[in-house]
Amino acid sequence: MATLKQLAEKEELFTGGHRLCAGCGIPQIIRLILRSVGENCSVVGTTATGCLEVGTSIYPYSSWRIPWIHSAFENASATMTGIEAAYNALKRKGKIAKDKEIKFLAMGGDGGTYDIGFQALSGALERGQDFVYLCYDNGAYMNTGIQRSSATPFGSATTTSPAGSAIPGKTQWRKDLTRIVAAHNIPYAAQASAHNWKDLQRKAERAFAVKGPAFLNVVSPCPLGWYSKPELSMETAKLAVETCYWPIYEIDEGVLKVNYKPKEKKPIEEWLKLQGRFKHLFKEENKGLLKEFQDRIDLEWARLLDLDGKHI
């Protein structure tokens, strides 16, 4: 288990000077993950179209001190598994030294992962190729102007699910992608949050270490689309976990483990009230929706606890 001092000594492979918003929750995740690749390993990355890609690769600048390529929205997994296949072929032909170990990292936001890149992701997982997929889930298409995605929380106002007289924000529950990914029976799948850097760093290390596909789903606060205060990004992520909206857990070789159980589960309002996208839920007429939200979280948390420690 690395300490912060040890991590800080490692080279910064993701530079400042990127154009992600002030208080964005994505860079912390990337900085930690690039430090968790493993000793004597290098890493190749690809990012699907999205905030992370746009913000870090405005020509002629790049924030990446690793070999990195921009993928189209839908095919980060296909791009990365193609690179992995090429690497294996070159190794077989003796064109890459046998002892040179390279890791493969595909990255995408929730739009590029839950929705648009889902088919490519599912295919790559099924093929069992050796790569890590990181999803930074900020719960909407933030880069193009806050359109709803299948990861957008229930009740959230977005530009394509605006809260008003017709609908009170998004009317559907979000897709539970971590479960869907785990159903591919890959060696490792986990949910994490950057505020708990120890947990995220350990999971990233594990994801790179396993042979075969690994998946990390990390909640990523977005001051722009959540209408939250930039300085509170990590606090907002923490409350997502403390309210059990975003449980942090892992499925390692088929065994589910809940990595953090809040001593006292906070009411969902604690998380919602930090974010302007849920402002309308606090109106008198929407009280029922708050209850509906809480009931669903209670149900899903109970279901998760039931599976804790079990082979699923």
Place this chain on the structure above:
Amino acid sequence: MADNSAKDDKSKDLPLGGVVSNGGNADDYETGGWRKDMPILDKDKCTNCLICWVMCPDSCIIVEDGKMIGFEMRHCKGCGICAVECPDKIKAITMEEEKK
């Protein structure tokens, strides 16, 4: 309309595929101008726990020999995460409005 497309076509000057051959050069791009508030460090209070370092989105916390020695102001966007995340008992970082 004047046909100046050939004259102004600089695309041939670009590397094939628009490759950025010196990755990490975003380090040269300054985002400090985005800032309204700036972080101030009280070195006497700081315990070098480096929580600010891990939580900074812009890689602005300068660490040398395991010690937090200051901020990279060329990149700091003034988000204030460092000041919030500095542990409650320490609170070595405060945000102040920057006079430009």
